[in-house]
Amino acid sequence: MTRSTALPLAQTLTTAAVLALTLLGQTAQAQDQVLNIYSARHYQTDEALYGNFTKATGIKINRIDGKEDELVERIRNEGTASPADLLITVDATRLEIADKLGLFQPVKSAVLESRIPASLHTPNWYSFSTRARVIVYNKTAVKREQVQNYEDLANPALKGQVCVRSGAHPYNLSLGGALIAHDGEAKTEVWARGLVANFARAPKGGDTDQIMAVAAGECGVTLANTYYVARLLRSTKPAEQEAMRAVGVVWPNQAGWGTHVNVSGAGVLKYSPNKDAAVKFLEYLASDAAQLYFADGNNEWPVVKSVVTNNRALESLGAFKADALPIGDLAKNTVNAQKVFDRAGWR
Known part of the structure; x- marks a missing residue:
């Protein structure tokens, strides 16, 4: 006598309902993904960067702009409760200050390692323009x-x-x-x-x-x-x-x-609640299109060697x-x- 493996109708419906709810939950979670950025870069051209990232990934960006020292102090005061995922700022000195204060965490990314020269990043933060x-x-x-x-x-x-x-x-x-x-x-x-x-x-x-x-x-x-x-x-x-x-x-x-030569750069913060999204954004900044926006928007040079800008003012300097x-x-x-x-x- 063969034993039936069919589930009772009620149990089948229950299983299907659970699966549907799980899928709905995953979809909602993807739609609700956010990235919280504290930025000391105040350039209008950067707006396109944030908008294009959201279009490409569905990840919503919440951004707080401020002065470098104020943002660093805010992150320190927020401590483990900080909602911030990334700090973007200018100058190696400022990035190093934040790092020495223990604000960043190490980031391992094959994309970043292959795109950004070793001389332009540390284990905890990356440069994106010079x-x-x-x-x-x-x-x-x-x-x-x-x-x-x-x-x-x-x-x-x-x-x-x-x-x-x-x-x-x-x-x-x-x-x-x-x-x-x-x-x-x-x-x-x-x-x-x-x-x-x-x-x-x-x-x-x-x-x-x-x-x-x-x-x-x-x-x-x-x-x-x-x-x-x-x-x-x-x-x-x-x-x-x-x-x-x-x-x-x-x-x-x-x-x-x-x-x-100095830099603009960014690092993932130690208590980032959305680390995966933060790393995705850093990888996005290393893309050809983002490099053009990020660098040329402030009359800088990209760190990715294959990216070429068309900035006549900089070119005129030789x-x-x-x-x-x-x-x-x-x-x-x-x-x-x-x-x-x-x-x-x-x-």
Whole structure:
């Protein structure tokens, strides 16, 4: 006698109902997936990035924009209850500060490892665009050959000619970290003291302010990130166009270790409630299309070597040799750079 394996009708209906509810639950879960991003990037072009990611994945993005220090402090205060999945910010110094505070967690991704050069990421955070720190000089007040290297800015011949923003600013701390890596801490301190001795005025304002001051003849030379230079080159304002005609731009240290390069980047936060979605977003930022939006939107360069931008302002500055120092090594030196600058009186 053969034993029937058929389920009773009631049990069959119950099983089907459970399966249907499970499938519905999975669908709802996919539809309800979210990603919470804390971002210190405030560029309108980034909006397309977020919208395209949601279209491609169905993952809704909730974003809080703020200043770097404020976002880091907020994440620390929220602790294990933080809803934040990702921190996006600019400059290796800021990323390293967040990392040293224990805010990030390690990310392993074959996509990220294959797309982003090893020199541009650490185990806990990844770079997605780069910018360079260049020398901008007044063509009338300073000769180009006087300012071929960062170290030249400490030359006594430039006394009263240097404008620069605060030594406590991450852009300058990162440069200090590079100088320590290449020249050593003692030589970097000598350089910083020489730089301070050459100040035309006390440090104030941002990079754009320094460039405009050089153009106006308030000082003869400054340091600026390339995206500020490119913004002014693309400006339609007559005063800014005139300013850029008055200045020249130098790629520093081309005969040596190369021009200092910094980054915009992101890391998955330690208590991320949506880690899988966060990693997906990082992988998305490494895609060709996202790289163009992320980098060119702020006049930067993509980190993925196969991606080519069409930014005439940056192209007009010409090709250059970039510093090959791994971004993690650079970031580790910034604490010592701050101590060096403090001792030198660069505040």
